[in-house]
Amino acid sequence: MKRFDGKIVYITGGSSGIGLETAKLFASLGAGVVLIARNEAKLEEAAGKVSSLRRSESQTVGTVSADVGDDAEVRRKMADAVARFGAPDILVNSAGINKYADRFENITAAEFDEVMRINCSGVRNVTAALLDRLKEKRGRVVILSSVAGLFGMFGYTAYGASKAALVGFAESLGYELRPLGMSVTLVCPPEVDTPMNLDEAKRLPREGRAVKGMGGFLMPDYVARVIVKAAAKRRFFVIPGFSTRFLYRLHRYSNGLLSRIISDAVIRKSRKRDR
Numbered sequence: 001m002k003r004f005d006g007k008i009v010y011i012t013g014g015s016s017g018i019g020l021e022t023a024k025l026f027a028s029l030g031a032g033v034v035l036i037a038r039n040e041a042k043l044e045e046a047a048g049k050v051s052s053l054r055r056s057e058s059q060t061v062g063t064v065s066a067d068v069g070d071d072a073e074v075r076r077k078m079a080d081a082v083a084r085f086g087a088p089d090i091l092v093n094s095a096g097i098n099k100y101a102d103r104f105e106n107i108t109a110a111e112f113d114e115v116m117r118i119n120c121s122g123v124r125n126v127t128a129a130l131l132d133r134l135k136e137k138r139g140r141v142v143i144l145s146s147v148a149g150l151f152g153m154f155g156y157t158a159y160g161a162s163k164a165a166l167v168g169f170a171e172s173l174g175y176e177l178r179p180l181g182m183s184v185t186l187v188c189p190p191e192v193d194t195p196m197n198l199d200e201a202k203r204l205p206r207e208g209r210a211v212k213g214m215g216g217f218l219m220p221d222y223v224a225r226v227i228v229k230a231a232a233k234r235r236f237f238v239i240p241g242f243s244t245r246f247l248y249r250l251h252r253y254s255n256g257l258l259s260r261i262i263s264d265a266v267i268r269k270s271r272k273r274d275r
């Protein structure tokens with residue numbers, strides 16, 4: 001894999017799951033990393049794991065406790081982070097939540113707004129705060145959306161809306177940044193084995209679980225490898241996992257018809273089974 005010696009990678013959500021695995025991989029390839037999340041204890045623990053994988057002690061491993069959904073806090077803390085750890089060559093936007101996976105009527109307006117604020121505005125806020133510094137380095141912006149942003153799923157009205165918004169955001173931003181020698185990479189994984197899944201399982205209805213089972217299941221270190229390779233090659237769009245890519249193609253080429261027929265059938269079956 002390509003080395004990243006001397007590069008600095010900022011990773012939101014870097015204390016857990018996909019973000020943490022991505023940080024570990026970048027560190028093992030020579031990059032300095034800055035982990036951004038809210039919980040300081042988790043950040044410190046993650047920084048210890050990342051540090052142990054560095055190729056040299058000169059590689060920075062920094063942590064920043066910040067809520068990506070709070071624009072003023074993000075601006076202040078990113079300015080401070082750039083002064084302390086250096087400007088980013090790569091920004092990986094991995095912070096996200098999916099704790100309100102439920103039927104639409106059970107999701108309150110406040111819960112819906114929280115998902116949009118963290119998953120969607122969070123990407124906007126961190127990207128905006130670091131954009132001028134990324135421009136100076138002809139940098140790379142990576143955005144973690146989801147297959148749930150490419151096709152709708154039972155129980156995902158809030159999460160799916162936030163992830164579909166990121167698809168539009170990434171495509172639009174790509175047009176603006178590519179002429180500057182920069183790149184945007186949109187990553188749409190299926191289900192990945194991370195703490196987010198445990199959070200989601202608390203409320204996700206059985207129909208949602210049944211539909212999700214079709215999409216594929218990946219390990220976070222695999223997704224991290226896909227992310228790092230795509231960022232290195234400045235690719236715009238990646239769907240990790242062969243079967244998920246296949247499903248997505250069926251969805252696209254049938255204009256959504258096949259995925260609707262299959263999902264409706266799976267939902268009917270899961271209801272019958274539980275009667």
Ligand SMILES: NC(=O)c1ccc[n+]([C@@H]2O[C@H](COP(=O)([O-])OP(=O)(O)OC[C@H]3O[C@@H](n4cnc5c(N)ncnc54)[C@H](OP(=O)(O)O)[C@@H]3O)[C@@H](O)[C@H]2O)c1
Binds near residue numbers: 019
């Ligand atoms: N796991 C999956 O099945 C899956 C599938 C497709 C896409 N994705 C996407 O991949 C990304 C990473 O997910 P994951 O599974 O790795 O999740 P995870 O293990 O739950 O990690 C989420 C990370 O985001 C941070 N975070 C959450 N809210 C934040 C906020 N307001 N401000 C700053 N940091 C915040 C968390 O730390 P704190 O809580 O301490 O802030 C944590 O570091 C997400 O965007 C997710 O939507 C995940």
